[in-house]
Amino acid sequence: MAFLEEATLMDPRFKVKLSTDEVWERLEAAALREMLGDEDTVPVEAQEVEEDEEYEGEEVENKPRVSALEELLAEDDKELRRSLIQQEKTAPTILENIRNELSVYRGPVLPIPTSEDPAHWWWRKKETFPILSRLSSPYLCVQASSTPSERVFSTAGNTLSKERSRLLQEKVKMLIFLNKNC
Numbered sequence: 001m002a003f004l005e006e007a008t009l010m011d012p013r014f015k016v017k018l019s020t021d022e023v024w025e026r027l028e029a030a031a032l033r034e035m036l037g038d039e040d041t042v043p044v045e046a047q048e049v050e051e052d053e054e055y056e057g058e059e060v061e062n063k064p065r066v067s068a069l070e071e072l073l074a075e076d077d078k079e080l081r082r083s084l085i086q087q088e089k090t091a092p093t094i095l096e097n098i099r100n101e102l103s104v105y106r107g108p109v110l111p112i113p114t115s116e117d118p119a120h121w122w123w124r125k126k127e128t129f130p131i132l133s134r135l136s137s138p139y140l141c142v143q144a145s146s147t148p149s150e151r152v153f154s155t156a157g158n159t160l161s162k163e164r165s166r167l168l169q170e171k172v173k174m175l176i177f178l179n180k181n182c
Contacts, residue, residue: 002026007139010132011118016111024102027135031098034135101129155179 005023008014066074092100112121119140126133159175160167167175 003139006030010136010139012109012112012121013114013116013118014111015105024106028098028102031102031131031135032095035094035098035131098131101132105129105132152176 002023005018005020006027008018009023009027070077112118119137122129122133122136122140155176156172159172159179
């Protein structure tokens with residue numbers, strides 16, 4: 001039942017039909033799992049790069065050779081590294097990005113007409129919702145009914161009979177494929 005509720009939320013035609021916070025939280029957790037992959041590890045946060053230590057004694061010989069320009073601009077490079085680290089610290093985390101996308105999708109985005117294809121809608125919105133559009137395909141690819149599979153079983157039942165019991169497996173597969181697609 002949980003998968004069905006999450007799939008309902010991922011379909012922009014029906015997202016307003018189901019709006020319990022619990023389902024939205026499950027969808028947030030699914031998006032987080034999608035972004036982190038199947039691994040149980042959490043990405044390591046950005047750590048400060050330590051200042052270059054002065055070389056003493058024997059280690060002076062192991063110090064890489066630095067050009068005059070690099071030596072002249074060493075302080076600028078350190079300042080650049082510090083500013084990059086600061087930007088990483090202020091950049092939104094994956095969870096914040098997911099929550100931002102969910103809040104925009106949950107709020108002002110209007111539902112689409114039932115005649116419109118939700119997969120196509122997500123394809124058009126992949127720039128606006130990069131995380132959710134990536135998450136949408138597993139939810140939207142599920143068949144809404146069992147009719148296609150029942151047709152295949154019916155075709156197989158019509159193809160195989162007592163009189164045709166000696167057909168090879170490959171031949172049966174080809175006959176079912178031809179009956180289904182022609």
